[in-house]
Amino acid sequence: MPSMLDVVVVGAGPNGLTAAVELARRGLSVALFEAKDTVGGGARTQELTLPGFRHDPCSAAHPLGINSPAFRAMPLQRYGLEWVQPELPMAHPFPDGTAAVLSRSVAETAASFGPRDAGAYRRMVEPLLHRWDTLVQDFMSLPLSALPRDPVTLARFGLLGLPPATWLMRRFRDERAPALFSGMVAHTIAPLGGFATSAIGLVFALAGHARGWPLARGGSQSVSDALAAYLEDLGGAIHTDYEVKRLDDLPPARAYVFDTSPRALARIAGLGRYYDRFRYGPSVFKIDYALDGPMPWTAKEARSAGTVQVGPYKSDIGTALRAASVEGRAPEAPFLITVQPSVADPTRAPAGKHTFWAYGHVPNGWDGDLTDAIERQLERFAPGFRDLVLARATAGPAELAVHNANYVGGDIASGSVAGLQLMLRPKLSLSPYTTPHPAVFLCSSSTPPGPGVHGMSGHNAAKAVWKRLRAS
Numbered sequence: 010m011p012s013m014l015d016v017v018v019v020g021a022g023p024n025g026l027t028a029a030v031e032l033a034r035r036g037l038s039v040a041l042f043e044a045k046d047t048v049g050g051g052a053r054t055q056e057l058t059l060p061g062f063r064h065d066p067c068s069a070a071h072p073l074g075i076n077s078p079a080f081r082a083m084p085l086q087r088y089g090l091e092w093v094q095p096e097l098p099m100a101h102p103f104p105d106g107t108a109a110v111l112s113r114s115v116a117e118t119a120a121s122f123g124p125r126d127a128g129a130y131r132r133m134v135e136p137l138l139h140r141w142d143t144l145v146q147d148f149m150s151l152p153l154s155a156l157p158r159d160p161v162t163l164a165r166f167g168l169l170g171l172p173p174a175t176w177l178m179r180r181f182r183d184e185r186a187p188a189l190f191s192g193m194v195a196h197t198i199a200p201l202g203g204f205a206t207s208a209i210g211l212v213f214a215l216a217g218h219a220r221g222w223p224l225a226r227g228g229s230q231s232v233s234d235a236l237a238a239y240l241e242d243l244g245g246a247i248h249t250d251y252e253v254k255r256l257d258d259l260p261p262a263r264a265y266v267f268d269t270s271p272r273a274l275a276r277i278a279g280l281g282r283y284y285d286r287f288r289y290g291p292s293v294f295k296i297d298y299a300l301d302g303p304m305p306w307t308a309k310e311a312r313s314a315g316t317v318q319v320g321p322y323k324s325d326i327g328t329a330l331r332a333a334s335v336e337g338r339a340p341e342a343p344f345l346i347t348v349q350p351s352v353a354d355p356t357r358a359p360a361g362k363h364t365f366w367a368y369g370h371v372p373n374g375w376d377g378d379l380t381d382a383i384e385r386q387l388e389r390f391a392p393g394f395r396d397l398v399l400a401r402a403t404a405g406p407a408e409l410a411v412h413n414a415n416y417v418g419g420d421i422a423s424g425s426v427a428g429l430q431l432m433l434r435p436k437l438s439l440s441p442y443t444t445p446h447p448a449v450f451l452c453s454s455s456t457p458p459g460p461g462v463h464g465m466s467g468h469n470a471a472k473a474v475w476k477r478l479r480a481s
Contacts, residue, residue, distance in 0.1 A: 012261065013261050013262065013263070014038045014039070014040055014260055014261065014262040014263070015032070015037035015038045015039065015262065015263050015264065015478065016029070016032045016037050016038070016039045016040075016262055016263065016264045016265075016266060016474060016478075017039075017040050017041075017042065017259050017260060017262040017264070017265050017266070018039065018040070018041040018042070018265075018266045018267075018268065018452075019041075019042050019253050019259070019265065019266070019267045019268065019269060019277070020042075020043065020044075020050065020267060020268030020269050020415075020453065021041055021042075021043035021045075021048035021049065021050065021233070021237070021247065021249070021268070022048075022049065022050020022051055022052065022233075022268045022413070022415065022453070022454075023050060023051070023052050023232060023233060023236065023462045023463070023464045023467070024050075024268045024452045024453055024454060024464055024465075024466040024467035024470070025041060025043075025050070025266070025267075025268025025452060025453075025467060026041070026048060026233060026236035026237060026240060026268075026464070026467065027079050027080075027236060027452075027464030027465075027466075027467030027468050027471070028266050028268070028452045028467035028468070028470050028471045028474070029041045029240050029245050029266075029467075030083065030236060030239055030240050030243065030245070031079070031467065031468055031471035031472075031475075032266075032471050032474060032475065033240055033243035033244060033245040034243060035475060037478070038244070039240070039243075039244075039245040039246070040245065040246040040247075040248065040260065040262075041240065041245060041246065041247045041248065042248045042251045042253055042259065043247070043248065043249045043250075043251065044250070044251065044252040044253070044414070045249065045250070046249050046250050047230075047233075047249060048233045048234070048236075048237045048247065048249065049229075049230055049233040050067075050233070050268065050413055050415065051067040051068050051229075051413055051415075051416075051421070051454075051462060052065075052067070052068055052229040052230065052232045052233045052462045053065070053066055053067065053228075053229060053230050053233065053412075054066075054227065054228025054229055054230035054231070057297045057402040058297060058298070058299040058399070058400035058401065058402050059299045059399060059400050061358065061359045061362075062299040062357070062358050062359070062362065062364050062400075063227065063228045063356070063357045063358070063364065064228075064297040064357075064364055064366065064402070065228055065229040065230075065348075065350070065366070066295075066297070066404065066412055067229070067409075067412070067413065067421065068229055068461070068462045069224060069229060069348040069350055069366065070222045070223070070224055070315050070316045070348050071092070071222070071223055071224065071225065071229070071232070071462050071463075072098070072213060072216040072217055072220075072221070072222040072223075073212075073216060073461040073462065073463040074092075074223075074225075074232060074461070074462045074463055074464075075092050075216075075220045075221065075223050076141075076145055076216045076219060076220050076463075077149070077463035077464055077465055078145065078146045078149060078150075078465065078468070079463065079464040079465050079467070079468035080232075080463065080464055083236075083239060084239070085232075085235040085236065085239065086235075087239075088234070088235035088236075088238040088239050088242075089231055089234060089235050089238070090225060090231050090232060090235035091225070091226040091227075091231070092221075092223040092224070092225065092226075093223055093224050093225070093226045093353045093354045094221045094223045094315075094353060095221075095222075095223075095224070095313060095314055095315030095352050095353040096313035096314070096352075096353075097110055097111070097112055097310060097313050097314040097315070098111050098112065098113065098217040098221045098222035098314065098315060098316065099111040099189075099217060099222055099314055099315065099316040099317070099318065100306075100308065100310040100311040100313075100314035100316075100317050100318075101185075101188055101189040101192055101317070101318045101320065101321070102306060102307065102308035102310070102311045102317065102319065102321065102390045103185070103188070103308070103321050103322075104321060104389065104390075106307045106308055107308060107310075108121070108308035108309075108310040108311055109121045109122055109185040109186065109188060109189040110189075110310050110314070111189065111193075111213075111214060111217045111218075111222070112217075112218075113217070113218060113221055114218075115130075115131055115134060115135060115138065115218055116131070118130065118214075118218070119131050121185065121310075122181070122183065122185045122186040122189075123183050123185055123186075125182045125183050126181045126182055126183050126185070126186045129180045129181055129182075129186075130181075130186055133169070133177075133180070133211075134211070134214055134215060134218065136162075136165065137162065137165065137166055137169075137211070137215055138215055138218050138219065140159055140162040141215055141218075141219045142219075143158045143159040143162065144159060144162050144163060144166055144215075145212075145215075145216070145219075146158060147159060147160075147162075147163045148163065148166065148208075148212065148458065149458045149463065149465040150458075150465070150469060151432070151457055151458060152439055152440075152441065152457065166208070166211065167208075169207055169208075169211060170205055170207045170208030170211050170212075171204070171205050171207070171208065172205075172207055173201065173202045173203055173204065173205075173206050173207065174190065174191065174194045174201045174202070174203075174206040174207045174209070174210055175201050175202045175206075176207065177190070177207040177210070177211075178190055178191070178323065184322055184323065187322075187323040188320055188321060188322045188323050188326070189318065190210045190214070190323075191210075191320070191323040191326040191327065192318035192320055192326060192344070192346075193209065193210040193213040193214060193318075194206045194207075194209045194210045195318075195326055195329075195330055195344055195346070195370070196209070196213065196346060197209050197422055197426045197431075197459075197460065198290055198291045198293070198330070198333070198334060198370050198420075198421075198422055198426070199290075199330070199334070199426045199427050199431065200327070200330050200331060200334055200335065200427060201323070201326070201327050201330065203426075203427050203428060203431070204428055204429060204431060204432075205431050205432060206431075209426075209431075222315055222316055223315070223353075224315060224348075224350050224353055224354055226354050226356060227354070227356050227357075228350075228357065229462065232462055236464070253277055254277065255277055255279075256277060256278055256279070256449075262448075263448065263478055263481070264448050264449075264450060264474050264477065264478060265278070265448055265449050265450070266450045266451075266452050266470060266471075266474060267449070267450065267451050267452065267453065268415075268452050268453045268467065269414070269415060269451075269453055270414065270415050270417050270423065270424075270453065270455060271283075271284035271287045271424075271435040271451060271453075271455050272284050272285070272287065272417070273414065273415075274444070274449070274451055278444065278446050278449045279446075280444060280445060280446065280449075283444070283445060284435055284436070286436070287424060287430075287434070287435045287436070287455065288424065288425040288427075288430060289373055289417045289418050289420040289424055289425055290334065290373065290420050290422055290424065290425030290426060290427060291333040291334045291370050291371065291372055291373055291420065292333075292370070292371050292372065292373050292374065292375060292405070292406035292409065292416075292418055292419030292420055292421065293368040293369065293370055293371060293406075293409070293419065293421055294339075294343075294368060294369055294371050294375070294377075294378075294379035294380075294383070294403070294404070294405050294406075295366060295367070295368035295403070295404045295405075295409070296366060296367055296368070296380060296383060296401050296402070296403050296404075297364070297365075297366045297401065297402045297404075298364065298365045298366065298367075298398055298399075298400070298401050299358070299362065299363075299364065299398075299399040299400040299401075300358075300362060300363040300364070300365055300397045300398060300399060301361075301362060301363075301397045301398075301399050302361070302362070302363065302397050303349075303351075303352070303363050304317075304349055304363070304365055304391050304394060304397075305391045305392060305393045305394060305397070306390060306391045307390055307391065307392065308390070311390070311391075312352075313352065314349075314352070315348060315349065315350070315352060315353055316346070316347065316348050317347045317348075317349065318344075318345070318346060318347075319344070319345035319346075319347060319367075319386050319387065319389075319390055320344050320345075321390075325342060325344065326344045328340065328342075329342065329343050329344040329369070329370060330344065330370060332370075333370035333371050333372055334370070334372075334427065337372045338372065339369075339371045339372070339375060339377055339379055339382070340369065340370065340382075341382065342382070342385075342386060343369025343370060343371075343379060343382055343383060343386060344369065344370065345367045345368065345369050345383060345386055345387070346367070346368055347365065347366065347367040347368075347387075348365070348366055349363065349364070349365045350364050350365075351363040351364045351365075362399070367383055367387060368383075369382065369383050369386075371405070371406065371419075373406065373417075373418035373419060373420055374406050374407075374418040374419065375405065375406050375419070376405065376406070376407065377405070378403070378405070379405075380401075380403055405419065406418055406419020406420075407419065409421060415453055415454065415455070421460065422454070422459065422460040423453055423454035423455045423459075423460055424454070424455045424459075426459060426460070431459070432457070434455055434456060434457060434459065435451065435455045435456060440473060441456045441457055442456055442466075442469060442470035442473040442474075443473055443477070447477070450470050450473060450474050450477075451470065452466050452467045452469075452470030452471070453466060454466055456469070456470065457469065
């Protein structure tokens, strides 16, 4: 290791790995330090239940990963990353045995909403979908450090996306489209009436139409492993089992980039109470299952979908979100996000068996057990599900925080996305990746564009680091 590195990165989640890669690609000397014994952060894969059942403890479906401008600019397939597509990106079943779907086809998606809302949906998404590649680059680069590539489309997206999702859904007349759209908004655990929540639902819908909601073959660890292998090929060094408590624990460097929570960075870098106003949001209670067969969904569309939202209706989803995020209690009938990786990727389980996970929203730091409530919801839409359970592994807020220290209180979004903090994180700033220390930067999901396995927070932070180092 040289006596003075250009960059040291702390934390080997997707954003830390991406920042390290971006800087190494520019010819800088880079070393990365990770407290766990493997890289990955929120993109890891483990045998949580039984031998041969490969589970993703955190993120599993990757609509933002396959659409990420950062990942698409890297040769990650060369390092083993393969996206696998389920027949349907997502399904949203109803009690009558039917389902609304998010399909690659806008027409098929619109048709699943019924004739009264099909046209409204197509008019909403088709103009944006035609300009998706430039839109996603502009949107995921906010706050912009340069002029947007397509300011007209970005402005059109802003007019639709900045109001609350409850406003956007007024254009629909029946229940099916608002139910599916509400479920997509709920992926960030934000109340439906919050600022810019329409943008969340639109981004997930557009991402699904553009390139699907795929999984990484073999598990989400494949994303992290591909980034790590690419970094090492570029000359970067990776050190695992290395906990950092202060800057003096690290080798001398011109810049230090943290894929950590803001408060952890402040503690390590001696920034005092700089990030004390950064708020954390609700958590989830997650269950990973080893199943003896496929999920027995009543709705046939759900059987071939990678992701299944279990609501069922907008009012039910809104009630569950309010309980966890506003009222400080676990919902009696939780809204569930579920993923069934083995539907598309048979490497996840022994022959004839399946992996499946589900989570419901709970308050930050909640210490109860949501297993029974989750399984009651699943039985409503997949009768006989419990008979297929071979083993389960549960994780509440405390376990999630142990798995990934960035999930403070179990907040898998790495910071509340309610209100202005959805866009202005971790502080109100045109340069959210810089800190009062001129050599210290933040690149975690606590910075824009926020949660998800897409690496764009790391990509954007790397630009800020490169700009600072070039000027010094």
